[in-house]
Amino acid sequence: MTISKEESGKTSTPQDTGRRRFLASSAVAGLAGASLSLGLAACNKGGGEATTAATGNAGSGASGANATPAIDWDKYEVHPGKLDTYYGFSSGGHSGDLRVHGLPSGREIRRVPVFNVDCMSGWGITNESRKIIGTRPNGQLNYITGDTHHVHMSYTDGVYDGRYIFVNDKINARVARVRLDTMECDAITQLPNVQGFHGIFPDKRDPLDDKINSTTRVFCGAEFHTPQPNDGRDLNDPKKYFCLFTCLDAKTMQPRWQVKVDGNMDLVATSYDGKLACSNQYNTENGVHYEDMMSAERDACVFFNVARIEAAVKAGKFFHIGNSTVPVVDGTHEASADPKTALTCYVPVPKNPHGVNISPDGKYYACAGKLSPTATVISHELMLKWFDGEIKDPRDAVVAEPEIGLGPLHTGFNGKGFVYTTLFLDSQIVKWDLAAAMKSYQGDKDAKVVVDRVDVHYQPGHGFTSMGETREPDGQFFISDNKFSKDRYLPVGPLHPDSSQLIDISGEKMVIVGDHPLYPEPHDSIMVRRDIIKTRQIYDLNEFPLAVKAMKDCRVERQGRKVTVYLTSQAPVFGLREWTVKKGDEVTIILTNLDKVEDLTHGFAIPFYNINFVVHPQQTQSVTFIADKPGVYWCYCTNFCHALHLEMRSRMLVQA
Numbered sequence: 001m002t003i004s005k006e007e008s009g010k011t012s013t014p015q016d017t018g019r020r021r022f023l024a025s026s027a028v029a030g031l032a033g034a035s036l037s038l039g040l041a042a043c044n045k046g047g048g049e050a051t052t053a054a055t056g057n058a059g060s061g062a063s064g065a066n067a068t069p070a071i072d073w074d075k076y077e078v079h080p081g082k083l084d085t086y087y088g089f090s091s092g093g094h095s096g097d098l099r100v101h102g103l104p105s106g107r108e109i110r111r112v113p114v115f116n117v118d119c120m121s122g123w124g125i126t127n128e129s130r131k132i133i134g135t136r137p138n139g140q141l142n143y144i145t146g147d148t149h150h151v152h153m154s155y156t157d158g159v160y161d162g163r164y165i166f167v168n169d170k171i172n173a174r175v176a177r178v179r180l181d182t183m184e185c186d187a188i189t190q191l192p193n194v195q196g197f198h199g200i201f202p203d204k205r206d207p208l209d210d211k212i213n214s215t216t217r218v219f220c221g222a223e224f225h226t227p228q229p230n231d232g233r234d235l236n237d238p239k240k241y242f243c244l245f246t247c248l249d250a251k252t253m254q255p256r257w258q259v260k261v262d263g264n265m266d267l268v269a270t271s272y273d274g275k276l277a278c279s280n281q282y283n284t285e286n287g288v289h290y291e292d293m294m295s296a297e298r299d300a301c302v303f304f305n306v307a308r309i310e311a312a313v314k315a316g317k318f319f320h321i322g323n324s325t326v327p328v329v330d331g332t333h334e335a336s337a338d339p340k341t342a343l344t345c346y347v348p349v350p351k352n353p354h355g356v357n358i359s360p361d362g363k364y365y366a367c368a369g370k371l372s373p374t375a376t377v378i379s380h381e382l383m384l385k386w387f388d389g390e391i392k393d394p395r396d397a398v399v400a401e402p403e404i405g406l407g408p409l410h411t412g413f414n415g416k417g418f419v420y421t422t423l424f425l426d427s428q429i430v431k432w433d434l435a436a437a438m439k440s441y442q443g444d445k446d447a448k449v450v451v452d453r454v455d456v457h458y459q460p461g462h463g464f465t466s467m468g469e470t471r472e473p474d475g476q477f478f479i480s481d482n483k484f485s486k487d488r489y490l491p492v493g494p495l496h497p498d499s500s501q502l503i504d505i506s507g508e509k510m511v512i513v514g515d516h517p518l519y520p521e522p523h524d525s526i527m528v529r530r531d532i533i534k535t536r537q538i539y540d541l542n543e544f545p546l547a548v549k550a551m552k553d554c555r556v557e558r559q560g561r562k563v564t565v566y567l568t569s570q571a572p573v574f575g576l577r578e579w580t581v582k583k584g585d586e587v588t589i590i591l592t593n594l595d596k597v598e599d600l601t602h603g604f605a606i607p608f609y610n611i612n613f614v615v616h617p618q619q620t621q622s623v624t625f626i627a628d629k630p631g632v633y634w635c636y637c638t639n640f641c642h643a644l645h646l647e648m649r650s651r652m653l654v655q656a
């Protein structure tokens with residue numbers, strides 16, 4: 001099977017062609033073998049010619065795409081000492097963290113540890129961070145692994161409010177909230193009875209504000225179906241497995257309700273009016289092996305009627321699963337048979353879709369085909385009409401289903417009627433015209449749907465536009481987060497970095513204007529105007545109940561075998577020059593940084609005790625450990641802070 005787009009008439013350098021062909025075929029072979037080919041062949045049966053037509057169309061339409069346009073590089077270069085115009089927030093994937101980049105430069109400016117342990121900051125080491133991550137009765141961290149996929153900011157009236165980022169942990173079914181003033185995680189919650197928690201999206205409507213009695217929700221999809229509860233029952237009886245869709249309260253970070261769903265969920269999108277949330281489903285078959293998961297010709301995009309679900313919960317129409325106290329309502333096909341009372345609606349879409357995104361005007365959802373070369377456009381208004389009983393067939397809410405290329409995954413909008421979708425197998429970004437797609441669906445053969453394509457390097461996963469998931473899209477940039485980079489950077493061993501390519505989408509043609517290597521492996525990101533983010537540089541001493549407010553307050557207190565060391569840091573000294581404990585004591589060190597100067601962070605490490613953390617200006621952090629090794633231990637500052645940074649030390653004397 002040929003899946004490369006060279007036939008479409010698009011030129012590329014011979015070297016390029018070979019590499020792209022290799023990648024395309026290796027991707028097919030590597031990902032799903034013959035079955036994927038079958039899947040694509042099946043799609044082609046219905047519309048193979050149309051694909052060629054669309055591609056051919058793009059080829060002619062984009063005939064200038066390969067004639068290198070004159071690029072004004074100064075527009076994208078951020079000169080030394082200059083600041084970027086956007087923040088990029090990315091998930092870290094299986095590194096378990098969150099990354100912050102400046103864009104367009106692509107400079108990494110912060111890593112926020114979330115589900116991982118980080119010895120730069122002491123995340124997972126300090127008592128404060130361990131409390132947020134959660135510990136077991138034996139004192140060990142609940143989990144030291146995480147897999148972050150989706151990052152989304154809190155909204156007020158459809159626009160980012162700069163307050164919080166929500167990010168998922170796919171491995172351990174957790175949601176984390178990161179406060180953006182300090183760029184630190186302040187809460188982590190585990191979802192009950194969920195495995196493979198993948199898609200996450202907050203409500204876009206309500207502000208998260210005490211004064212207006214916030215109702216902000218965070219919606220969470222679950223990808224893996226399991227026995228419920230998953231306590232050893234029904235182990236090999238997959239017919240009894242099912243998935244739950246969870247709604248979390250953004251303020252308390254506690255689950256409010258869950259919905260029992262047929263099939264699985266992958267990515268999540270929310271409407272701008274607060275009425276609907278939805279998720280693409282690739283395993284409506286409830287298959288347990290991949291070939292089972294792609295056996296049906298169609299899967300679905302499932303919509304959740306938020307107000308109805310909350311009314312059902314209020315009316316007591318729920319059940320519980322296992323020990324969980326979270327109310328669960330029934331959103332299965334059977335329970336949702338009558339549209340007028342349905343909590344959910346399953347809209348059939350071509351097989352194994354991936355990614356669902358809503359247009360900035362709130363009118364259309366685009367669900368990418370993955371195994372089908374299509375994107376399905378679903379009308380928000382028609383979905384609401386289905387719930388009102390005004391239309392019968394959920395497929396009648398579909399207003400377009402253009403063929404756009406092979407392996408469509410994720411979509412961004414420019415707010416001016418154009419849509420940009422990543423094509424994993426084609427290694428391209430395709431630009432298509434939403435209005436033309438709808439005309440074509442109505443039968444207009446002249447409608448020119450695909451208007452441009454650009455090669456990316458290589459195999460893009462997520463793609464998103466600047467401010468494109470808000471009511472204020474600016475149509476400036478698209479970022480293609482590519483899964484493979486091969487020859488784009490100096491080789492660094494078996495695993496290449498991922499690559500993030502910046503594409504200027506402000507003109508008719510897409511132009512790649514930046515290549516940024518990324519430590520594996522970001523999945524989703526958002527690109528946010530810099531004026532939205534307001535950070536603080538100095539903490540308030542009074543925020544910390546344990547604060548040691550002056551150097552003269554430094555002391556050692558003993559209660560039985562428990563010893564508390566009250567310590568301050570102020571360049572270039574710690575408040576105690578030495579202190580003595582006994583072997584076997586449980587020692588808690590409370591350290592307050594009394595410095596008030598921006599960027600004057602001190603570190604604190606104890607050799608051979610696994611203690612390493614930082615305290616920012618006016619911040620207090622603490623650690624607890626057993627002093628099990630007698631001897632002299634130089635506690636030293638790890639963060640270069642002063643000309644006498646190396647001299648900034650204190651001694652812990654552990655008596656035998």
Ligand code: CUK
Pocket residue numbers: 149150198267354355409410461462523524
């Ligand atoms: S998923 Cu990874 S590329 Cu987690 Cu949003 Cu599509």
Ligand code: CUA
Pocket residue numbers: 571572601602603637638639640641642645646648
């Ligand atoms: Cu304090 Cu280095």
Ligand code: CA
Pocket residue numbers: 282283284285292293294295296298299351352
């Ligand atoms: Ca399927």
